Amino acid sequence: MASPEFLSLEQSLEENLPPADLSNVRRILFGRETRKLDLPPSALVAASQRDFELLAFAFEASKEQLRPARPVRVGLVQNRIRLPPDAPVSEQVGALHGRIVEILEVAAQCGVNIVCFQEAWTMPFAFCTREKLPWTEFAESAEDGPTTRLCQKLAKTHNMVVVSPILERDEAHGDVLWNTAVVISNSGAVLGKTRKNHIPRVGDFNEATYYMESTLGHPVFQTSFGRIAVNICYGRHHPLNWLMYSLNGAEIIFNPSATIGELSEALWPIEARNAAIANHCFTCAINRVGVEHFPREFTSGDGKPAHCDFGYFYGSSYVSAPDGRRTPGLSRTRDGLLVAQLDLNLCRQMGDLWNFKMTGRYAMYAEELAKASQPDYRPHVIKE
Amino acid sequence: MASPEFLSLEQSLEENLPPADLSNVRRILFGRETRKLDLPPSALVAASQRDFELLAFAFEASKEQLRPARPVRVGLVQNRIRLPPDAPVSEQVGALHGRIVEILEVAAQCGVNIVCFQEAWTMPFAFCTREKLPWTEFAESAEDGPTTRLCQKLAKTHNMVVVSPILERDEAHGDVLWNTAVVISNSGAVLGKTRKNHIPRVGDFNEATYYMESTLGHPVFQTSFGRIAVNICYGRHHPLNWLMYSLNGAEIIFNPSATIGELSEALWPIEARNAAIANHCFTCAINRVGVEHFPREFTSGDGKPAHCDFGYFYGSSYVSAPDGRRTPGLSRTRDGLLVAQLDLNLCRQMGDLWNFKMTGRYAMYAEELAKASQPDYRPHVIKE
Numbered sequence: 001m002a003s004p005e006f007l008s009l010e011q012s013l014e015e016n017l018p019p020a021d022l023s024n025v026r027r028i029l030f031g032r033e034t035r036k037l038d039l040p041p042s043a044l045v046a047a048s049q050r051d052f053e054l055l056a057f058a059f060e061a062s063k064e065q066l067r068p069a070r071p072v073r074v075g076l077v078q079n080r081i082r083l084p085p086d087a088p089v090s091e092q093v094g095a096l097h098g099r100i101v102e103i104l105e106v107a108a109q110c111g112v113n114i115v116c117f118q119e120a121w122t123m124p125f126a127f128c129t130r131e132k133l134p135w136t137e138f139a140e141s142a143e144d145g146p147t148t149r150l151c152q153k154l155a156k157t158h159n160m161v162v163v164s165p166i167l168e169r170d171e172a173h174g175d176v177l178w179n180t181a182v183v184i185s186n187s188g189a190v191l192g193k194t195r196k197n198h199i200p201r202v203g204d205f206n207e208a209t210y211y212m213e214s215t216l217g218h219p220v221f222q223t224s225f226g227r228i229a230v231n232i233c234y235g236r237h238h239p240l241n242w243l244m245y246s247l248n249g250a251e252i253i254f255n256p257s258a259t260i261g262e263l264s265e266a267l268w269p270i271e272a273r274n275a276a277i278a279n280h281c282f283t284c285a286i287n288r289v290g291v292e293h294f295p296r297e298f299t300s301g302d303g304k305p306a307h308c309d310f311g312y313f314y315g316s317s318y319v320s321a322p323d324g325r326r327t328p329g330l331s332r333t334r335d336g337l338l339v340a341q342l343d344l345n346l347c348r349q350m351g352d353l354w355n356f357k358m359t360g361r362y363a364m365y366a367e368e369l370a371k372a373s374q375p376d377y378r379p380h381v382i383k384e
Numbered sequence: 385m386a387s388p389e390f391l392s393l394e395q396s397l398e399e400n401l402p403p404a405d406l407s408n409v410r411r412i413l414f415g416r417e418t419r420k421l422d423l424p425p426s427a428l429v430a431a432s433q434r435d436f437e438l439l440a441f442a443f444e445a446s447k448e449q450l451r452p453a454r455p456v457r458v459g460l461v462q463n464r465i466r467l468p469p470d471a472p473v474s475e476q477v478g479a480l481h482g483r484i485v486e487i488l489e490v491a492a493q494c495g496v497n498i499v500c501f502q503e504a505w506t507m508p509f510a511f512c513t514r515e516k517l518p519w520t521e522f523a524e525s526a527e528d529g530p531t532t533r534l535c536q537k538l539a540k541t542h543n544m545v546v547v548s549p550i551l552e553r554d555e556a557h558g559d560v561l562w563n564t565a566v567v568i569s570n571s572g573a574v575l576g577k578t579r580k581n582h583i584p585r586v587g588d589f590n591e592a593t594y595y596m597e598s599t600l601g602h603p604v605f606q607t608s609f610g611r612i613a614v615n616i617c618y619g620r621h622h623p624l625n626w627l628m629y630s631l632n633g634a635e636i637i638f639n640p641s642a643t644i645g646e647l648s649e650a651l652w653p654i655e656a657r658n659a660a661i662a663n664h665c666f667t668c669a670i671n672r673v674g675v676e677h678f679p680r681e682f683t684s685g686d687g688k689p690a691h692c693d694f695g696y697f698y699g700s701s702y703v704s705a706p707d708g709r710r711t712p713g714l715s716r717t718r719d720g721l722l723v724a725q726l727d728l729n730l731c732r733q734m735g736d737l738w739n740f741k742m743t744g745r746y747a748m749y750a751e752e753l754a755k756a757s758q759p760d761y762r763p764h765v766i767k768e
Contacts, residue, residue, distance in 0.1 A: 017401075024396070197745070201739040203737075213743075219766050220765050237661070265412055266414065273654050277654065362753045365624045369747075382576040384569050
């Protein structure tokens with residue numbers, strides 16, 4: 001795959017293509033150009049001082065007569081872990097909390113209404129190791145763990161909805177673990193939680209060793225700024241997962257992820273964007289950055305010698321719109337905050353234009369899927 | 385959108401990016417590089433003389449112990465109409481038949497096993513006009529119309545499976561029309577037919593004026609060279625359509641299309657490729673080329689003055705693999721034949737790697753979709 005040090009696709013195109021070609025290439029790759037959003041100079045200065053990338057774009061919709069525009073600003077945060085995975089657990093968590101606090105101050109200056117962090121953001125993505133301690137110590141209560149309490153405070157301070165994907169310890173149900181996103185209202189109240197619906201069985205993503213598939217279905221959260229849902233990581237490979245969030249009314253679906261170059265980088269620009277198109281909604285794909293080195297070696301089921309790192313998390317977080325447009329990605333190498341102003345009216349406008357829900361024939365597919373799920377299903381195959 | 389005369393994204397990148405960047409950009413955009421396939425010089429000469437582009441690539445799979453490699457060569461044909469839409473119907477059809485005959489001779493020299501033409505390949509894409517005559521005269525019997533008979537002859541002569549998407553006249557059911565793909569075995573026998581499952585209600589695609597959604601479900605055709613299915617045009621926007629063909633065992637899904645730049649060009653590289661990834665199969669996206677001028681003007685429901693053409697069909701046909709790789713696209717401006725050698729073993733290998741079918745939770749989605757299809761469905765929304 002692309003080497004870790006390759007900064008970004010977008011930058012390479014910008015630096016090398018002649019202007020006429022650049023415009024054509026961009027339109028084929030990214031759709032009609034998104035407008036760059038002006039940010040307060042103080043935010044740009046702070047981002048630079050705090051060493052993270054700050055990009056901002058706006059997606060407009062057509063003007064309607066009866067509905068005013070519904071602009072909402074989302075913030076996508078991608079970051080490296082701050083301390084090495086063999087540092088004490090509480091120090092690792094504290095360092096990540098501190099990093100998010102300083103990034104959110106800038107997000108607030110940029111007028112962000114809803115922010116989402118990367119998957120399992122308070123910890124290294126240690127599931128590759130298949131070890132339990134110390135990694136399971138990063139798990140917290142979704143309702144009143146220290147991370148949720150911090151996010152509540154931040155949400156209230158900044159009048160911002162916070163989507164906080166964590167490793168959850170579920171004490172009320174036998175102390176089990178879940179991969180969970182906590183949704184915190186801009187009032188500071190915990191609005192609810194949602195969990196990962198599809199657990200990977202691929203490569204070093206040994207998450208099935210730690211937690212099971214969600215039993216919470218496909219909840220959508222009505223926030224002050226619009227209806228949102230969270231499709232966690234591997235669920236982005238499952239088009240039905242996106243669809244059900246959309247059928248429940250999601251206008252923005254966040255996809256907090258942790259994924260590595262060798263495995264998925266060619267898939268990354270495709271899946272969340274396809275979901276935005278197919279479901280007439282905005283999607284926000286977020287990936288962590290950098291290499292995480294674990295104290296003890298592990299093998300990867302690929303015949304290669306034992307090693308201590310999972311691979312290169314390539315960042316590249318981006319936002320896709322229901323009309324097929326997308327923002328450029330954040331860099332492959334740096335912490336970053338991507339701000340996108342979305343006019344949510346675009347969702348229904350695109351639905352009325354393309355009509356994928358109207359033409360979706362869901363009752364037919366419900367029947368076909370029910371049949372295909374039966375043990376005695378015989379695929380519909382025509383032979384000579 | 386990108387202007388009609390812009391030849392291709394791939395060519396612009398190749399001509400302008402420095403080598404190190406080109407390699408990184410290609411890998412991010414297209415996945416691990418596909419091997420170029422050597423073709424007989426006589427085929428290259430013939431393609432040049434007959435004025436169409438000829439490209440060829442190979443997707444390899446890992447070697448297995450128990451299954452030999454299963455290489456199959458598919459051919460994707462994209463072309464302009466040959467005569468203007470106001471020429472006599474029989475002459476228009478005859479000219480397109482002649483064009484396909486000469487392209488298939490070259491496909492045979494390239495060892496193509498399965499060929500697919502563009503949607504409604506025997507006619508201009510006249511549904512924008514909403515007129516009935518003369519366009520409905522292009523409709524034919526799927527079983528024994530002149531186009532099917534021609535394809536049977538070609539299939540037998542070249543030992544090639546032919547997928548022939550036509551406007552079908554269904555005399556056995558009240559003379560109605562369908563948008564149909566006829567699948568013809570390399571023996572020359574009609575293996576069967578499949579029809580368009582989702583009919584567009586967008587832009588100038590006034591196809592709902594002419595024909596209804598298929599009632600034939602999601603048949604897969606067992607050919608001598610592998611199991612194939614046909615997802616016609618607008619069905620590519622519906623992830624469930626791809627999924628059901630895949631659940632019925634399709635290893636290659638063809639997507640014969642007719643789509644125009646202003647509306648869909650930013651979506652084109654995303655949807656069929658996402659389907660290949662999500663369903664562990666190969667997908668083949670085919671679009672026609674050029675502008676078709678109709679004799680009488682029509683309006684487009686967009687406030688613009690009446691006009692006589694539909695827009696620019698931008699070609700760009702391509703093949704995607706289950707590991708996320710894809711071929712470059714054929715040009716945006718010329719007739720073309722894209723040959724791709726696919727090792728079908730890659731489908732099961734990618735299924736075993738990623739496990740999207742195993743983790744798909746289809747029984748859950750069958751239930752959720754059944755509920756969501758009920759008149760009294762209440763979306764799952766959580767409020768403060």
